[in-house]
Amino acid sequence: MPASVSSPIAVLSAHRGLDGVEGVEQDADLLVALAAVSDPRKARGCRHRLVTVLAIAVCAVLAGARSYVAIAEWAHDLPVSARLRLGIGRRAPSEATIRRILQAVNLDALDAALSGWLADRLPDPASGRMRVVAVDGKTARGARTDDGAQVHLLAAFDTASGVVLGQTQVDGKSNELTAFAPLLDRIALTDVLLTADALHTQRGHAEYLHARGGHYLLIAKANQPRLHAQLVGLPWQQIPVADEQHDRGHGRVETRRVKITSVGAGIGFPHARLAVQIQRRRRPIGSTRPSSETVYAITSLPWQHARPDVIADAARGHWRIEVLHWIRDVSFGEDLSQIRTGSGPAVMATLRNFAVSRHRLAGDTNIAHACRHTARHPNRALALLT
Numbered sequence: 001m002p003a004s005v006s007s008p009i010a011v012l013s014a015h016r017g018l019d020g021v022e023g024v025e026q027d028a029d030l031l032v033a034l035a036a037v038s039d040p041r042k043a044r045g046c047r048h049r050l051v052t053v054l055a056i057a058v059c060a061v062l063a064g065a066r067s068y069v070a071i072a073e074w075a076h077d078l079p080v081s082a083r084l085r086l087g088i089g090r091r092a093p094s095e096a097t098i099r100r101i102l103q104a105v106n107l108d109a110l111d112a113a114l115s116g117w118l119a120d121r122l123p124d125p126a127s128g129r130m131r132v133v134a135v136d137g138k139t140a141r142g143a144r145t146d147d148g149a150q151v152h153l154l155a156a157f158d159t160a161s162g163v164v165l166g167q168t169q170v171d172g173k174s175n176e177l178t179a180f181a182p183l184l185d186r187i188a189l190t191d192v193l194l195t196a197d198a199l200h201t202q203r204g205h206a207e208y209l210h211a212r213g214g215h216y217l218l219i220a221k222a223n224q225p226r227l228h229a230q231l232v233g234l235p236w237q238q239i240p241v242a243d244e245q246h247d248r249g250h251g252r253v254e255t256r257r258v259k260i261t262s263v264g265a266g267i268g269f270p271h272a273r274l275a276v277q278i279q280r281r282r283r284p285i286g287s288t289r290p291s292s293e294t295v296y297a298i299t300s301l302p303w304q305h306a307r308p309d310v311i312a313d314a315a316r317g318h319w320r321i322e323v324l325h326w327i328r329d330v331s332f333g334e335d336l337s338q339i340r341t342g343s344g345p346a347v348m349a350t351l352r353n354f355a356v357s358r359h360r361l362a363g364d365t366n367i368a369h370a371c372r373h374t375a376r377h378p379n380r381a382l383a384l385l386t
Contacts, residue, residue, distance in 0.1 A: 114354045189213060
C-alpha cells in the first residue's frame with residue numbers, strides 16, 4: 001500500500017527524489033533545515049507534522065500572507081503536487097492548527113534554522129570589502145504580549161545583500177544590551193565589521209566582538225559622555241577630509257564628509273584604533289535652508305582596512321536596516337497586525353524577514369512585486385525552498 005502523502009516516507013520522497021519524484025540535494029532544501037526545529041506539541045493526536053506546518057507558513061508569507069487566516073487559505077488551495085512537496089495529507093492544516101503551532105514553536109530555534117539556511121547562501125563580499133552587519137531593534141507597534149507590553153525585536157542584517165542573519169525577541173529597548181551577544185552567537189563574525197547605534201556602544205560589546213574575531217564601528221553619543229567628549233575634543237579642524245560623497249534623491253541633496261584619525265590608549269575604549277567624524281549636510285530640493293549634523297564614531301579597524309570609502313559606506317549602510325523595517329510595515333502590515341499570543345508576533349516577524357531576504361537573494365528589489373508574483377502560482381513559492 002502506498003504511503004500517505006502526510007507520512008515521513010512521502011515527504012522524504014519529495015526531498016530526495018525517491019519513487020520517481022524529481023528532487024533536490026538534501027542539504028539545499030529548506031525543509032531539511034526546518035526539520036531540526038523541535039515540536040512543542042505532545043506526539044499523541046498530531047495530524048500534521050511540524051515541518052509541514054512551518055513550510056506552509058514560510059511559503060504563504062513568501063506569497064505575501066499577513067495573517068494566520070491568509071496562511072491557511074493559501075494552503076487550502078494547493079494542487080496535489082504542491083501538497084506532496086510539503087507533506088500535506090488529505091486535509092491542509094486549519095487556521096486554528098497553524099495559529100496554535102506558530103504561537104508555541106520555539107522562536108530562536110525557528111529563527112536559527114531560517115537564518116542559518118540564508119547565511120549559507122550569502123554572496124561573498126565584493127573584492128577588497130569586509131562583510132558589514134548592522135544590529136538594530138524594532139518595536140511591532142500593533143502586537144502585544146500577554147501582559148500588554150509591545151513586542152520588541154533585535155535583528156542582525158547583512159547590509160550588502162539585505163539578508164537578515166538573525167532576530168530575537170527582547171523585553172524592551174533597554175534589554176537589547178543583554179540580547180546582543182546571544183543573537184550574534186549564531187553568526188560567523190570573523191573579519192566582519194559590525195555597526196550599531198549609540199545604545200550598543202558598550203565596552204562589553206567591544207570585548208565580545210574582539211573575542212569573536214570581528215570589528216566594530218560604533219556611534220558615540222550622550223550615553224558614553226566621556227568617550228563622546230574625547231572624540232569631540234580631537235583636533236578635527238586640522239584633519240583633512242578623507243572621503244566626500246554627494247547624493248541627490250528622495251527629494252533632497254545630501255553631502256557627507258568623513259574624517260579619520262588614529263587614537264591612543266588614552267581614549268579609554270577597548271580595542272579602539274580610529275576615531276571618525278561624519279558630517280552630513282542635507283538640503284531639500286527647492287529649498288535654500290540646509291540642515292547639518294555631525295556624528296562621531298569609534299572603530300577597531302586598523303588603518304590598512306579602514307579605507308575612508310569603506311567607513312563611509314558602512315556608516316551609511318547601517319540605516320539600510322530601516323528599509324527592512326519599512327518593508328515589513330508597508331508590504332506585510334506588521335505595525336497593523338493584531339497577533340498577540342505566545343511567540344506568534346515574533347514568529348511572524350521572522351517569517352517576514354525570511355520572505356524579504358529570500359526574495360532579495362533571488363534578485364528581487366521590489367518586495368511587494370515579488371510577493372504578488374509568487375502568489376500567482378504555488379510552484380513559485382516552492383521553488384524558493386531550495
